[in-house]
Amino acid sequence: MKYESQSIAKWYWFVAMALFAVQVTVGVLAGYVYVAPNFLSELLPFNIIRMLHTNALIVWLLLGFFGAAYYLIPEESEREIYSPKLAYLQLVILVIGAGGAVVGYLFRIHEGREFLEQPLWVKLGIIVAALIFLFNISMTVLAGRKTAITNVLLLGLWGIAVFFLFSLYNPANLVLDKMYWWWVVHLWVEGVWELVMASVLAFILLKLTGVDREVVEKWLYVIVATSLFTGVLGTGHHYYWIGTPGYWQWIGSIFSSLEVIPFFAMVVFSFMMVWKGKRDHPNKAALLWSLGCAVLAFFGAGVWGFMHTLHPVNYYTHGTQVTAAHGHLAFFGAYVALNLAIMTYAFPHLLKRSPYNQVLNMASFWVMTSAMAFMTFTLTFAGAVQTHLQRVLGMNFMEVQDQLALFYWMRLGSGIVVVLGALMWLYAMLGPKAASTELAGQAAPAE
Amino acid sequence: MTRSRTPTLTDSTIPDAAAPPADDWGPFTGLPGHPLMWVLIGSELLVFGAALLGLLGGRIADPVGFRLAQDHLDRLAGGVNTLVLLTSGLFVAIAVVRAKAARVAATRGWLAASAGLGLMFLAVKAVEYATEIGAGWGLDSGGFITLYFLITGFHALHVVMGLIILGIVARWPTAGNVATGAAFWHMVDLVWLLVFPVVYLVR
Secondary structure (H helix, E strand, O other): OOOHHHHHHHHHHHHHHHHHHHHHHHHHHHHHHHHOOOOOOOOOOHHHHHHHHHHHHHHHHHHHHHHHHHHHHHHHHOOOOOOHHHHHHHHHHHHHHHHHHHHHHHOOOOOOOOOOOOOHHHHHHHHHHHHHHHHHHHHHHHHOOOOHHHHHHHHHHHHHHHHHHHHHOOOOOHHHHHHHHHHHHHHHHHHHHHHHHHHHHHHHHHHHHOOOHHHHHHHHHHHHHHHHHHHHHHHHHHOOOOOOOOOHHHHHHHHHHOOHHHHHHHHHHHHHHHHHOOOOOOOHHHHHHHHHHHHHHHHHHHHHHHHOOOHHHHHHHOOOHHHHHHHHHHHHHHHHHHHHHHHHHHHHHHOOOOOOOHHHHHHHHHHHHHHHHHHHHHHHHHHHHHHHHHHHOOOOHHHHHHHOHHHHHHHHHHHHHHHHHHHHHHHHHHOOOOHHHOOOOOOOOOO | OOOOOOOOHHHHHOOOOOOOOOOOOHHHOOOOOOHHHHHHHHHHHHHHHHHHHHHHHHHHHOHHHHHHHHOOOOHHHHHHHHHHHHHHHHHHHHHHHHHHOOOHHHHHHHHHHHHHHHHHHHHHHHHHHHHHHHOOOOOOOOHHHHHHHHHHHHHHHHHHHHHHHHHHHHHOOOHHHHHHHHHHHHHHHHHHHHHHHHHHHOO
8 A cells, every 4th residue: 555545445445345244135135035925024025125235235336436446546646635534524424324224214214216215315415425525536636647547437436426416307207217217227337337347447457467557558448438339328228118219129229239348348358468467466366356357247247238138039028037137147247346356456455464365265256256156047047937937928927926936046045155255255354364375475565 | 560570689589468569559550540440430330230230130020111111212312422422431531641741731621522522411311301201201110210210310420420520630630630530431431331222222
């Protein structure tokens, strides 16, 4: 750690880790409700459990991004963060907002718009926190060295804030409501979040492999250009049969099929960097998470997304478990793995240690990844069966759900394994340093 | 960028792949204009290619409906526009040669001529659209008509974008800038050369 203010990241990431634990635990709870539908139905109905699962995910991923920005911007800009005090104020606002939202949900206080259920005061708090954040990092970047990594990261983070504003716009017309809802949801995860992903990945790979900055930057430009080219009009793949005009079927199908390109480019990019790399960095776990992130994002977001993005296919699969399969692997691959990669990379520096608990960390990668892959396959099979029974044969919804019970049990099993993997990772990061699991070469000072 | 092929003792000390020269863009190296323009051109060709495949797929599903709608297209206007756009491509190619010779006034003149033909293309297209919309066609008519408006409309938007790019490179007419703008303009040409036969002519 070269700059004192980088330690701001640590506090963002501690909160992120706590919410990560909450998110996966509540996920298991939701998975159990799928096999025992009356479980907690009075106390904590499924819609509230799901709200906690998805909201905790989004908030901890965002806290992870904020932490990543506070960690990497000082190093890239070669100066301290403009105001550490504002950064901590921002964190306090976010924690109060997140806590308030969770407690509110438990008492059924929410706005009921999927993923954007936060009460208005929480949304406004998020916007205030985002403004503080953007002011703080923009001032830092403007005063310091400008790199492609910080430029792309800033573009992504500003985009996140701008598109969140559409969460305040909720037209009474249900079609328009959904149309603008996707401007937050889609343009986040298939637009500006990809810019954050590409820039954070570029930063980690630059540090881990020692490849020339110029090479990394060229890749970054290509990835960003293709993400925006495909992702913005790719929004159209959510506009099939929701009341929007029919031409969206073509626009959505064509552009969103190409959304696989930036994800494939990220796979090629990360492997090329490692292949060409001059440096044998001791933090192997961070490298594993980075490569894993690119590969899993390619499959989860790219391949599983393409599977049901063409409108003649989506006509049958819309809103089935195929969507759930895609959503789970895409979020895990693109954004969970990204956050775990940057935290795995940065924590040794933040704690002023050499890379520690590497074996346990890497084991947790394989446990979580295998379980997520199993969950994805299970839900994909469930989705295929559901599509056929419900959409082709025309059986009714609940009858079909009974037929899917076996898949839901297997999904619950894989979910429990994910929680175990997450606990292993948290212990590897936060637990005591185990001397016996050190890898050879750790004595070398890490960059 | 050219490398000497003379074998010397320094061959064994050629810098490794991790430290390429600044102008090394991998497969994009050596293409005229900025490499990122070629990333865009590649993406555009994929989009138009997919749209034209979609049109051919739609025709297989509904040959009669497509044929009836296609018969209302103005093939003469499409043919005139093909000539207009190709000539415009010639003019921009001449502008590239003039820019390499650092002849600013001539470069700007040929760019303006090229852009003028671009405007003429848009004018002809506008007349076509006016007739078709007058006959009750719309973007949401479905089948062939929706695809016709999407593909040609998206192409026309690229003509507009191309005019803006030609304007920008005319303002700063370095050889590199003009080559970059010309690459985009030729892509707009090329796409029309695929769109015209597939949309207007093939039965």
